[in-house]
Amino acid sequence: MTIILAFFLTHWVLSIFAQTFFLHRYAAHGMFRMTPFWEKCFHLFTVIAQGPSYLNPYGYAVLHRLHHAFSDTDKDPHSPMFHPNLFRMMWKTKHTYDDYAYDRIAPPADFTVDIPRWDAVDRLGQSWIFRIAFGSLYFFFYYAFVPEGQWGWYFLLPVHWLMGPVHGAIVNWCGHKYGYVNYKNEDHSRNTLPIDFITWGELYQNNHHANPTSANLAQKWFEVDLAYQVIKVLLFLRIIRKNDNVPVWTDVGKTIAA
Ligand SMILES: [Zn+2]
Numbered sequence: 001m002t003i004i005l006a007f008f009l010t011h012w013v014l015s016i017f018a019q020t021f022f023l024h025r026y027a028a029h030g031m032f033r034m035t036p037f038w039e040k041c042f043h044l045f046t047v048i049a050q051g052p053s054y055l056n057p058y059g060y061a062v063l064h065r066l067h068h069a070f071s072d073t074d075k076d077p078h079s080p081m082f083h084p085n086l087f088r089m090m091w092k093t094k095h096t097y098d099d100y101a102y103d104r105i106a107p108p109a110d111f112t113v114d115i116p117r118w119d120a121v122d123r124l125g126q127s128w129i130f131r132i133a134f135g136s137l138y139f140f141f142y143y144a145f146v147p148e149g150q151w152g153w154y155f156l157l158p159v160h161w162l163m164g165p166v167h168g169a170i171v172n173w174c175g176h177k178y179g180y181v182n183y184k185n186e187d188h189s190r191n192t193l194p195i196d197f198i199t200w201g202e203l204y205q206n207n208h209h210a211n212p213t214s215a216n217l218a219q220k221w222f223e224v225d226l227a228y229q230v231i232k233v234l235l236f237l238r239i240i241r242k243n244d245n246v247p248v249w250t251d252v253g254k255t256i257a258a
């Protein structure tokens, strides 16, 4: 039982770190810079950490920039204000994400600049053979370590298979619906938890929409952004470096809408 729980928590933490650090703060926002070598390392890390639910940086970044530009309006790709429940919102989000991730629709050119692309790896990560093979590995791990008679643990397997979208659903739904506000933004963003130990900073949506260029999503003394603690270490080690010109996607949205 302990090994299954440890495996689940490890997968949860690695996957949310890949999402918040590489897909969100780096690919979508460019909150910091890194060399092409380290970019490729973290790109591969994201494939491995998210496994069968891998989200490619291009699709994620375009979707997320649109979210900032049109937050909680009818052009927002995933606002809970326009959907009766979480599942309907995520189903629409999946289709919009797929349109960009699989290059079916060209987004406004302004939203595509400076996004890391590695077509060979993205093709592999998005292939069904990879998704099924990786997903099978989780099953075999459970098969090997779930104690006899405790089959209830197998109910955790779908969370492993859908880890990326599960994190997205929590952040997109709760982060714009439940919690407190520090800033009066022009949207419904909320800080869901005073200490975000579930999504490593992603649930400080109200702070983030007010300060979209800040790599630290925590703003008050009692708030702790766990991913930012890792970012500070990576800055110290010079694996990443500061970016003094982080674009503000809300402004880009206003330009396009005008
Ligand atoms: Zn963002």
Ligand SMILES: [Zn+2]
Binding pocket: 067, 071, 175, 176, 189, 205, 209
């Ligand atoms: Zn948001």
